[in-house]
Amino acid sequence: MEIFDISLTIGPDIPTYKGDPGFKRRLVQTIDNGDVTDVSLLTFSAHIGTHVDAPSHLIQGGIPVDELNLETLIGPAYIVEFPGLGPIEEEFLASANIPEGQTRLIFKTRNSYLWDDPKFADQFVGLTPRAADWLVRKKFSLIGIDYLSVDAPAEPNLPVHRTLLSNGLIVVEGLNLSMVKEGPYHLICLPMKIGGSEGAPARVVLLKDKQFGIDNQQ
Numbered sequence: 001m002e003i004f005d006i007s008l009t010i011g012p013d014i015p016t017y018k019g020d021p022g023f024k025r026r027l028v029q030t031i032d033n034g035d036v037t038d039v040s041l042l043t044f045s046a047h048i049g050t051h052v053d054a055p056s057h058l059i060q061g062g063i064p065v066d067e068l069n070l071e072t073l074i075g076p077a078y079i080v081e082f083p084g085l086g087p088i089e090e091e092f093l094a095s096a097n098i099p100e101g102q103t104r105l106i107f108k109t110r111n112s113y114l115w116d117d118p119k120f121a122d123q124f125v126g127l128t129p130r131a132a133d134w135l136v137r138k139k140f141s142l143i144g145i146d147y148l149s150v151d152a153p154a155e156p157n158l159p160v161h162r163t164l165l166s167n168g169l170i171v172v173e174g175l176n177l178s179m180v181k182e183g184p185y186h187l188i189c190l191p192m193k194i195g196g197s198e199g200a201p202a203r204v205v206l207l208k209d210k211q212f213g214i215d216n217q218q
Contacts, residue, residue, distance in 0.1 A: 003206075004206040004208075005204075006050070006175045006179075006204050006205065007202070007205070008050045008115065008176055010048060010049045014118065015114070015115065015118055016120060016148070017045075017120065017148040017149065020045040023048060024042070024043040024044070025040050027039065027040055028041045046197050046199040046200055047199050050173075050203070051172075051173055051199055051201045052065055052173075052199055052200055053165065054067075054197070054198055054199055055166070057199050058162050062165060064196045065193075065198065066194060066196065068191070072141045073170065073187075073190065075103075075186070075187060076104065076186060077102075077106055077144075077206070078098060078099060079180055079181070079183060080096050080106070084125070086125070088109075088131050089128050090128065090131045090133070090134045092131075093131055094134065102140070103140055104143075105135070106187075107145045108177040108180065108182065111124050111147035112146040112176055112177045120148070121147070124148075124149075125145075125147070126151045126152035126153065127145075127150050127160045129155075132150075132159070132163040132164055135169070136164070140169060143171055143172070144189075144204075146177045148173055148174055172202065188206075188207065189203075
């Protein structure tokens with residue numbers, strides 16, 4: 001079995017979405033000071049690094065992250081590689097040869113090579129509103145992308161988020177897909193179970209193994 005950890009390491013150098021608080025860690029107990037254990041106090045946004053957006057992120061009365069269906073967060077997924085510089089359009093999706101029956105779709109773009117820079121990248125690849133409409137029509141349940149927003153930088157009102165979340169899709173952002181190729185995988189995405197939160201950091205891995213009907217040679 002091959003296991004690909006596509007999560008970012010949370011730390012002081014992790015890029016954060018513009019306006020979001022960064023990561024802070026302070027030791028409140030230390031062995032060096034005579035305490036029995038080291039204990040850290042952590043401060044960060046619910047949308048830091050690799051994270052899940054629940055419908056309540058933008059939709060009033062929407063489901064919070066602790067109530068998301070785990071059956072949507074775990075299961076077969078398809079990685080599609082987008083080679084362009086601009087936003088992902090409906091026309092690309094329609095011609096991308098995505099296998100029939102897929103309900104979890106993850107986009108690998110040039111974004112995956114932006115993670116080495118701790119500064120937020122103003123220019124990154126996102127989706128257009130028409131692409132979001134296409135994903136809803138095709139009845140996808142989970143969408144992932146390799147930067148901090150599914151919306152393109154030119155969309156400050158987040159229409160892609162609104163379309164996806166209002167139709168019950170789960171959004172996973174902040175993935176590092178630099179080590180994986182286009183194709184089928186088994187997804188395990190486990191956000192922190194924070195009661196009532198509109199989002200949460202997540203550990204996300206992809207598996208390739210014949211037990212999931214996915215050949216390692218693909």
